[in-house]
Amino acid sequence: MSTANTAHSVVEPSQTSKRIAGAIIILYAIITMVPLAWIFLTSFKSPPDSISYPPKVVFQPTLEGYCNLFTTRTRQTPEYIQSLGAPVSTCDEITRNRNMVIAGPSNYWPRFQNSLIIAFGSTFLAVFLGTLSAYGFSRFKVPLADDILFFILSTRMMPPIAVAIPIYLMYRELGLSDTALGMILLYTAVNVSLAVWLLKGFIDEIPREYEEAAMIDGYTRLQAFRKVVLPQATTGIAATAIFCLIFAWNEYAFAVLLTSGSAQTAPPFIPTIIGEGGQDWPAVAAGTTIFLVPILVFTILLRKQLLRGITFGAVRK
């Protein structure tokens, strides 16, 4: 081996191979982002621009999609619109230019709120229960621990439609159909399995000696758990919470089967956004964009823990 290479180990890839690899990956990343970029662009198009051929890359941006997303509108005669006072908002003006007036708010915001309530509610419960159980499994000799853990994991692998049949009947009996509480309980049950597995991994990594030292200093087991283990597990708990949040946020199958109105979340609602004469694509794109932004933020926050999350804590890098 020549001296010029001593800075690198033998296995360090050559500069050329790095450059080629980088170029291919960047190209792939750009191609993979095109669909998302297209949805983002479409959300700022006017309805005619969104369905023009050939597809327009350069266009006059407008907020019409966002206005249509949040409002319902009725068509009016130009005379009637003339008789109204000055438009009160940008949306009002855009709508009037289409010979329509705003009739009221659409269902998007209530559905979005449902998504928030259900996602945060179920995440809180799943992480709370998951942290307790994970600690239990990590620190104590639980009889049949492996079997119970397998049982917990297997509940997440069941096809949602198959689970939904009896849940549908049960919720109908209990009056939980189409309620936020019903959805929170259901998502908690699905997420708690992930929470237990992930958090067990995180808690396993905290040395037992910390708690033991605290207990020798006079802490009870519960105090040691609260004051020593929990602060150490903060990163793990936060990462787990984000995973649970993303699952609940994205879930569709249960939501579409078990909710129809008051507790419906955003994913089953977005595809139903229609305008005059078919799907209102700019409004759909606007709804999609708003819905996806939190996920993008979370993905960036979570990037170091992603691997762990998607393998139930088995692969840690």
Added chain:
Amino acid sequence: MTDNNTTLLDKAAEKAVRATPVPLVYRVRGLSDRSIAWLFILPTIVLLLAINIFPLIWAVYLSFTNFRANRPNAEIEGVGFSNYQRVLTDPDIWQAMQTTAHFVFWTILLQMLIGFALAYLIDRKFRGHAFWTTVILIPMMLSPAVVGNFWRFLYQPQIGLFNYVYAFFTGVEPSSFQMLGSVTLSPWAIIIVDTWMWTPYVMLICLAGLRSIPDYIYEAAEVDRASAWRQFWSITVPMALPFIMLAVLFRAIENFKMFDMVVLLTGGGPGSTTEVASITLKREAFESWRTGRASAFAIILFVAVFGLANIYVKALNRVKQR
């Protein structure tokens, strides 16, 4: 004297406490470990029993009856195994299983090839690889339903971007083919979206596999003058294999349950070309309202997934031990 006695006792007690193995010490103060363990684990078990196991047992019961959820007041009759017999001999259900298997096969094959290649390239550790890896990972975090819905827009025959781009590179008329409306193309429309969405997942796990291979093995191979080709096949692939298997199994389980994306893209159509098992199940249960028969089908799917999950957990433990 008494004073002296207590201090002596205290000292003895302290000695005893120090000498006792650790678990005994905890038992002296507060709740016993055993009760804390159960206190911590039981709520989760109770929740899962209520929301997962109880309904499952109910479904098993229903699968032996002629119950229909849209006629809750009709008398329920036991029908023995006839629901299972009907499901297993129903050509539509076999068709759906075949469609599902077809999707599972092609999506896994494509995702493995592309995902492994990407991981191999990212492992070259070029400048900025961490940033671009995060960008590539974004699709897998999105909601499959929302993804299916916006790809339906991209696949529109006249106005869709997909048709336009494909036409731009191949020169065919963009309106001459319909990704979602054609019997031959619609399965591929779904496979493309699934691959777009889940290749990052496979890539991430493969990358972990590649990074788990210690450098000294390559160094030793280098010393032995093994060719790059040889190193790839006798070091890289076998050592990353447990991780690759993990990704395959997980994708298999997930795609076996495939529902959201297909519903939003094609709804199972045209005809029933893309009708996967979950869609057939939904139709039986919530459109035909044959709850008994649907439950039987659900139980059959459970058993299949449970089997796969069993293998999956074994694979997980294998990976974990390394």
